[in-house]
Amino acid sequence: MLLIRCPWCGPRDEVEFRYGGQAGIAYPADPDGLSDEAWADYLFMRDNPKGPFAERWFHAAGCRRWFHALRDTATHRFLATARLDEPLPEAGT
Amino acid sequence: MTGPRRLPTGGAWVDRDRPLALRFDGREIPAFEGDTVASALLGAGIVGGFRSPILGRPRGIVAAGVEEPNAYVEVRAPWFSPILAATTLPVEPGMEVVPRPGVGRLPTEDVPARPSVHTHRHAEAVVIGAGPAGRAAAREAAARGERVILIDEGHRIDDPPADVRCLPRTTATGIYDDGYVVAYERAPAVDRVWHLRARRVVLASGAHERTVAFAGNDRPGVMLAGAARTYLERYGVLCGERAVVFSTNAWGHLAAAALAAAGARVVLLEPAPVDAAGVDLRGVERRAGWLVVGTEGDPALRAVRVRDPEGGEEALEADLLAVSGGFSPVIQLARAIGAGVRYDEARACFVPDGTGPEWLEVVGAAAGEVPPTAPLFRIREGDDADKYVEPQRDQTVADVASAVRRGLRSVEHVKRATYIGTTIDQGRTSGVLTVEIVNELLGLPHGSQAPTNPRPPYTPVPYSALAGLDRGPTLLDPVRTTPMHPAHVARGAVFEDVGQWKRPRFYPKDGEDMDAAVARECLAVRTAAGVLDASTLGKIEVVGPDAADFLDRMYANRMSTLPVGRARYGVMLGLDGMIVDDGVAVRLAEDRFLVTTTTSGAATVLDRFEEWLQTEWPHLRVWCTSVTEQWAVAAVSGPRAREVVAALELSVDLDPDAFPHMAVREATLAGVPARILRVSFTGERSYELHVPARYGLGLWEAVLEAGEPLGLEPYGTEAMHVLRAEKGYIIVGQDTDGTVTAEDVGLGWLVRTDGSDFVGRRSLARPELRRPDRRQLVGLLPEDPEALLPEGAQLVEGPVEPPAHALGWVTSSYRSPTLGRTFALALVEAGRSRIGTALVAPLAGGPVAARVVEPVLYDPEGSRLR
Numbered sequence: 001m002l003l004i005r006c007p008w009c010g011p012r013d014e015v016e017f018r019y020g021g022q023a024g025i026a027y028p029a030d031p032d033g034l035s036d037e038a039w040a041d042y043l044f045m046r047d048n049p050k051g052p053f054a055e056r057w058f059h060a061a062g063c064r065r066w067f068h069a070l071r072d073t074a075t076h077r078f079l080a081t082a083r084l085d086e087p088l089p090e091a092g093t
Numbered sequence: 094m095t096g097p098r099r100l101p102t103g104g105a106w107v108d109r110d111r112p113l114a115l116r117f118d119g120r121e122i123p124a125f126e127g128d129t130v131a132s133a134l135l136g137a138g139i140v141g142g143f144r145s146p147i148l149g150r151p152r153g154i155v156a157a158g159v160e161e162p163n164a165y166v167e168v169r170a171p172w173f174s175p176i177l178a179a180t181t182l183p184v185e186p187g188m189e190v191v192p193r194p195g196v197g198r199l200p201t202e203d204v205p206a207r208p209s210v211h212t213h214r215h216a217e218a219v220v221i222g223a224g225p226a227g228r229a230a231a232r233e234a235a236a237r238g239e240r241v242i243l244i245d246e247g248h249r250i251d252d253p254p255a256d257v258r259c260l261p262r263t264t265a266t267g268i269y270d271d272g273y274v275v276a277y278e279r280a281p282a283v284d285r286v287w288h289l290r291a292r293r294v295v296l297a298s299g300a301h302e303r304t305v306a307f308a309g310n311d312r313p314g315v316m317l318a319g320a321a322r323t324y325l326e327r328y329g330v331l332c333g334e335r336a337v338v339f340s341t342n343a344w345g346h347l348a349a350a351a352l353a354a355a356g357a358r359v360v361l362l363e364p365a366p367v368d369a370a371g372v373d374l375r376g377v378e379r380r381a382g383w384l385v386v387g388t389e390g391d392p393a394l395r396a397v398r399v400r401d402p403e404g405g406e407e408a409l410e411a412d413l414l415a416v417s418g419g420f421s422p423v424i425q426l427a428r429a430i431g432a433g434v435r436y437d438e439a440r441a442c443f444v445p446d447g448t449g450p451e452w453l454e455v456v457g458a459a460a461g462e463v464p465p466t467a468p469l470f471r472i473r474e475g476d477d478a479d480k481y482v483e484p485q486r487d488q489t490v491a492d493v494a495s496a497v498r499r500g501l502r503s504v505e506h507v508k509r510a511t512y513i514g515t516t517i518d519q520g521r522t523s524g525v526l527t528v529e530i531v532n533e534l535l536g537l538p539h540g541s542q543a544p545t546n547p548r549p550p551y552t553p554v555p556y557s558a559l560a561g562l563d564r565g566p567t568l569l570d571p572v573r574t575t576p577m578h579p580a581h582v583a584r585g586a587v588f589e590d591v592g593q594w595k596r597p598r599f600y601p602k603d604g605e606d607m608d609a610a611v612a613r614e615c616l617a618v619r620t621a622a623g624v625l626d627a628s629t630l631g632k633i634e635v636v637g638p639d640a641a642d643f644l645d646r647m648y649a650n651r652m653s654t655l656p657v658g659r660a661r662y663g664v665m666l667g668l669d670g671m672i673v674d675d676g677v678a679v680r681l682a683e684d685r686f687l688v689t690t691t692t693s694g695a696a697t698v699l700d701r702f703e704e705w706l707q708t709e710w711p712h713l714r715v716w717c718t719s720v721t722e723q724w725a726v727a728a729v730s731g732p733r734a735r736e737v738v739a740a741l742e743l744s745v746d747l748d749p750d751a752f753p754h755m756a757v758r759e760a761t762l763a764g765v766p767a768r769i770l771r772v773s774f775t776g777e778r779s780y781e782l783h784v785p786a787r788y789g790l791g792l793w794e795a796v797l798e799a800g801e802p803l804g805l806e807p808y809g810t811e812a813m814h815v816l817r818a819e820k821g822y823i824i825v826g827q828d829t830d831g832t833v834t835a836e837d838v839g840l841g842w843l844v845r846t847d848g849s850d851f852v853g854r855r856s857l858a859r860p861e862l863r864r865p866d867r868r869q870l871v872g873l874l875p876e877d878p879e880a881l882l883p884e885g886a887q888l889v890e891g892p893v894e895p896p897a898h899a900l901g902w903v904t905s906s907y908r909s910p911t912l913g914r915t916f917a918l919a920l921v922e923a924g925r926s927r928i929g930t931a932l933v934a935p936l937a938g939g940p941v942a943a944r945v946v947e948p949v950l951y952d953p954e955g956s957r958l959r
């Protein structure tokens with residue numbers, strides 16, 4: 001079971017968290033300005049890299065805050081976590 | 094009384110002052126406190142006693158630990174377990190066991206399982222294995238002031254380090270990410286599952302001795318050399334007086350020395366030169382270059398057939414054949430968390446290659462500190478079909494050869510063809526043997542393929558241990574009840590589970606069945622009044638200056654135009670435009686809304702609100718609070734509902750002009766603060782009475798007292814379903830399934846089209862969601878008014894000729910006492926254009942025809958709501 005460092009609560013067991021998919025996929029400012037293809041891309045298409053991946057996590061059974069994490073999808077290791085109002089973690093930080 | 098093989102003295106782990114009796118297969122066996130079932134059996138001179146699972150061949154005890162392939166027992170007293178290794182099971186007072194080869198059997202009657210608890214601990218270091226290397230690591234860590242937990246599967250930890258928490262009789266069953274170790278402890282009175290989170294994990298799990306595949310190697314009396322030594326030193330049991338030791342390495346030679354020192358006549362066969370410097374082999378007859386080529390006995394071992402370096406054979410009389418074909422580091426736990434292995438040619442085994450998580454360290458024999466050995470895995474002489482590689486699957490060299498001949502090259506494939514390594518012992522003694530025999534048969538160098546990938550648990554863990562305290566109906570899954578629950582129980586309600594909630598399904602009277610009770614409850618609501626315990630309704634307060642703006646973004650219809658004191662039905666869509674929940678939003682003040690959700694959707698809706706507020710619109714000043722359990726709700730519904738409510742001490746003008754449908758009042762009810770919502774889920778005039786939870790039971794009793802003289806009946810969820818379906822009101826999750834839009838269920842009118850954005854809106858413009866042949870909600874009236882369509886029934890255009898195109902399916906189906914017939918709701922391709930036509934449900938009992946109708950079958954004008 002992973003040990004995940006919530007930026008608010010510190011390291012806690014994985015069971016307290018819920019996964020929220022890729023980070024940095026903002027709700028489009030003007031959905032109507034997007035073609036059907038571009039909207040479907042926003043809706044359904046996500047990256048699936050092997051290696052560091054910026055993700056959203058939710059401390060569901062804790063402080064109930066969403067936060068960002070950089071996780072290596074090959075090793076499951078959390079490389080960094082950050083509050084939503086902090087810069088999105090990048091590889092190497 | 095002691096057994097014939099028990100020496101008069103010795104045995105560091107047994108307490109000779111505390112004799113015990115063990116019942117094995119109906120026989121009484123003497124034992125001591127500290128014995129395992131296996132050591133007691135061997136002490137009593139029981140050489141066989143077990144059988145192989147598939148061929149039923151006589152088998153004996155081979156090992157002294159978890160690597161045992163043969164000696165498994167069912168425990169019948171003082172508690173029950175379907176299958177445990179005799180070699181790790183401590184004898185307890187009153188213990189009764191029977192042999193149980195290979196596969197456990199669950200009893201049909203109730204049996205006492207061992208109690209168990211789960212315990213969580215943090216530590217700087219968890220050390221797995223209390224041999225010399227493990228103890229040294231634990232001592233070192235403790236000297237640094239660290240919290241150290243030292244665990245070992247043996248029932249004693251000798252020479253325990255100071256300031257270290259020692260857990261004997263405990264097996265680490267898995268090492269998981271970030272230093273998480275799960276261990277299973279067989280404490281004397283209770284099983285315990287440990288959840289350990291460590292900064293550092295030291296794996297000092299030692300090495301397992303291997304046997305050699307020679308003809309007759311599964312005969313009772315053939316065992317691992319190290320096991321013979323363990324039984325001697327820990328339990329004072331000499332497994333044979335005339336021993337042949339077949340050893341390729343110095344540790345095997347140690348066993349020969351120990352047996353000789355204890356008085357056995359020992360012949361030591363050394364197939365290849367062994368550096369045994371430091372091993373005192375006085376009294377041992379050492380024969381260099383000799384091999385074991387067969388065994389004799391009926392069935393227990395009487396003689397060992399041996400072959401000298403020139404090829405001459407003879408039979409040596411023996412009652413014990415102790416084998417050591419080398420040692421394999423026990424690194425399953427490390428491999429399962431990502432550590433790699435490399436082949437060590439000098440030791441003919443796989444050792445950790447140093448890769449894996451940085452918090453994991455492998456030390457001692459587990460790290461490869463085992464004696465060198467010649468690579469000897471099988472003896473060429475003799476019948477391959479008599480050389481057992483995997484005793485627990487009765488698989489021999491011939492079976493492995495057959496798999497390879499059939500074209501299987503990978504050990505993973507050979508494993509699946511032979512089932513080698515899929516046994517309760519997880520192939521601990523057979524793993525390396527199989528790999529190297531496969532390599533040899535393929536003409537590959539030793540070490541070309543590593544053993545198959547291990548997975549946790551390392552040893553079997555009883556379900557009773559994993560269950561912990563979560564046994565019985567209350568602790569396995571929490572039960573949620575409403576404040577009115579005692580009244581429902583007193584009335585004899587039949588309950589149904591809705592999530593974790595217990596909700597009254599119906600209230601049978603005088604031996605009524607469900608249909609009769611539901612019909613009576615429905616008619617009461619349609620002709621007089623009924624009351625439903627609606628406390629389980631999800632309730633969320635949405636508060637803040639931007640609350641109205643926020644709800645506009647979350648709902649497909651507009652909530653910001655809702656005046657204070659009014660309620661509005663709304664639907665919430667997913668980003669993909671599909672319905673995810675529905676409910677009523679109430680404006681209690683300019684900046685304060687009460688949002689009701691479905692019973693099952695309450696938590697999900699709150700999660701959605703918080704997610705959007707935190708991740709997309711952090712600038713909105715809105716706070717969400719779940720108040721589901723703070724408010725009890727009695728929904729009074731029916732033509733006489735107003736009279737019922739009027740009889741309560743309510744500080745509200747009930748005149749429909751002053752308090753119309755979809756209005757809300759904050760009031761007092763018998764002096765208690767209350768919220769009254771004029772919303773209806775039945776199609777009848779309704780009053781939802783919300784009071785603080787602690788007044789819920791009193792409210793319920795007051796409603797019944799006021800209402801029963803007027804014909805009011807309490808009704809359950811089943812009647813609620815019938816009543817709402819007669820009105821065509823959907824239930825999210827029953828009439829929708831995540832692929833259904835508001836337009837599909839006839840709620841397109843409430844989706845706003847003024848261009849302002851809300852979650853899911855853009856998706857509604859996708860061509861797929863505008864297709865005219867989408868499935869739409871319709872009503873169905875079976876041609877036979879008694880025919881009840883099963884929910885989920887597929888619908889086709891008749892007559893049924895396969896292959897028929899399924900147009901959709903029945904989502905809700907009931908008998909309606911009001912309509913005097915059965916009816917259903919269904920999702921049907923282009924359903925609205927089919928109104929007036931007939932469809933067929935092809936059912937096992939024959940096709941059932943039904944007419945497609947509007948989904949609202951009762952009071953379509955809504956005149957009864959007022």
Ligand SMILES: [Zn+2]
Nearest residue numbers: 006009059063
């Ligand atoms: Zn947190």
